Amino acid sequence: MKENTQLVGAGRHPERFGGLVNTPICRASTILAGSMAEWEAMKRARAAEEPGATTYGRFGTATAHAFEEAMAQLEGGRGSLVFPSGLAAIVTALTALLSAGDHILVSYSAYSPTRSFLDRVLRRFGVQVQVYDPACGGDIRSLMQPNTRVVYVESPGSETLEIQDIPAIARMAHAQGAFVVMDNTWATPLFFKPLAHGVDVSIHAATKYIVGHSDAMLGVVTCNEATWARVKQTTQDMGQTAGPDDIFLALRGLRTMGLRLQRHWESGLRVAQWLEQQPEVEAVVHPALPSHPGHALWKRDYSGACGLFSVVLRTRDAQAVAAFVDALQHFGIGVSWGGYESLAIPFTPGEHHGARWPYQGSAVRMHIGLEDPQDLIDDLRQALTVMAARASLSPSAQPEAARQNA
Numbered sequence: 001m002k003e004n005t006q007l008v009g010a011g012r013h014p015e016r017f018g019g020l021v022n023t024p025i026c027r028a029s030t031i032l033a034g035s036m037a038e039w040e041a042m043k044r045a046r047a048a049e050e051p052g053a054t055t056y057g058r059f060g061t062a063t064a065h066a067f068e069e070a071m072a073q074l075e076g077g078r079g080s081l082v083f084p085s086g087l088a089a090i091v092t093a094l095t096a097l098l099s100a101g102d103h104i105l106v107s108y109s110a111y112s113p114t115r116s117f118l119d120r121v122l123r124r125f126g127v128q129v130q131v132y133d134p135a136c137g138g139d140i141r142s143l144m145q146p147n148t149r150v151v152y153v154e155s156p157g158s159e160t161l162e163i164q165d166i167p168a169i170a171r172m173a174h175a176q177g178a179f180v181v182m183d184n185t186w187a188t189p190l191f192f193k194p195l196a197h198g199v200d201v202s203i204h205a206a207t208k209y210i211v212g213h214s215d216a217m218l219g220v221v222t223c224n225e226a227t228w229a230r231v232k233q234t235t236q237d238m239g240q241t242a243g244p245d246d247i248f249l250a251l252r253g254l255r256t257m258g259l260r261l262q263r264h265w266e267s268g269l270r271v272a273q274w275l276e277q278q279p280e281v282e283a284v285v286h287p288a289l290p291s292h293p294g295h296a297l298w299k300r301d302y303s304g305a306c307g308l309f310s311v312v313l314r315t316r317d318a319q320a321v322a323a324f325v326d327a328l329q330h331f332g333i334g335v336s337w338g339g340y341e342s343l344a345i346p347f348t349p350g351e352h353h354g355a356r357w358p359y360q361g362s363a364v365r366m367h368i369g370l371e372d373p374q375d376l377i378d379d380l381r382q383a384l385t386v387m388a389a390r391a392s393l394s395p396s397a398q399p400e401a402a403r404q405n406a
């Protein structure tokens with residue numbers, strides 16, 4: 001079955017809900033049994049993972065189960081679990097797989113709250129945390145230790161968008177008995193298939209494109225056979241559950257995700273290509289552009305790109321960058337992304353990037369929404385003009401001269 005067909009049908013069972021097209025929002029804490037015999041049967045059904053079986057709201061109702069079934073199908077996994085945020089999904093999966101004395105390798109381009117959780121929380125529980133260069137590919141082998149239990153990958157990296165060689169990393173990790181856990185949020189379940197590329201646990205901040213409308217927080221973990229029982233048990237042990245209203249929004253978002261992502265991809269690439277031509281722009285960091293260092297890997301492993309990329313402006317004048325962002329009419333200023341609306345926010349690459357981030361200018365993360373791309377380009381053109389006027393007023397902002405002197 002093709003993906004757009006899966007997106008329409010996955011997790012839907014109208015016959016169970018009086019013919020309703022959509023699984024309803026089922027709110028519950030207590031779930032009643034008609035007799036003790038029925039209660040025992042409900043518990044057995046839940047233990048056997050029968051479709052829809054539950055004994056308590058915390059273990060999910062039909063709404064949660066519909067979303068988990070849909071995600072497991074899209075990601076090709078043994079099972080999926082829903083969480084109240086993307087970060088909750090990440091921390092629960094990592095807690096499930098790591099114990100005191102274990103070693104985890106985490107890419108320095110990974111979402112920074114993920115690295116903070118490892119540093120601030122799992123370190124306290126005796127986990128050894130080591131960051132690595134996302135460009136390492138199969139050389140990850142030289143960093144593996146006998147106690148390495150997890151290699152954590154995120155491709156493209158948050159903000160800096162490094163593409164990782166996931167199959168090469170997975171081969172090395174598995175050769176040493178480690179699991180590969182991936183944050184697959186950027187690609188969505190459509191453009192990269194982690195489990196088919198050797199990943200054991202695939203995670204999405206469903207908050208982004210799955211919900212797709214900037215109106216709910218949600219996370220989802222999909223496991224292969226080797227990791228399913230452990231991650232599921234830990235999810236229950238840690239009391240993780242998500243509200244059915246938010247899950248309903250994620251289910252609704254899934255139905256149109258293919259259509260939305262097609263537009264995010266096309267418009268994002270068109271805007272990125274336009275930006276790359278502008279004299280005020282030093283570089284556009286977008287995996288689908290041939291200028292991206294990871295372009296060949298992206299072409300090999302990915303079937304598309306979302307609307308999120310970064311642009312490096314030549315100016316180093318923070319005031320000029322602020323004037324650029326402030327001048328934009330169609331781009332909101334804020335974190336998160338994946339909704340229908342365009343966003344722009346300046347960022348500073350992490351402390352580990354060093355020579356891997358070869359640009360001199362100011363970085364801005366762009367999210368290209370579902371507006372007409374020509375309006376976005378016109379908007380960017382006038383904002384670049386505002387920025388250039390502002391930058392030329394500032395004597396500290398002469399990057400060309402500064403570089404020649406350096």
Ligand SMILES: *Cc1c(COP(=O)(O)O)cnc(C)c1O
Pocket residue numbers: 085086087088111158183185186205206207208217218219336
């Ligand atoms: C936003 C994001 C997360 C966290 O998701 P929340 O739902 O905000 O907790 C994790 N990983 C990536 C790559 C993200 O962009």
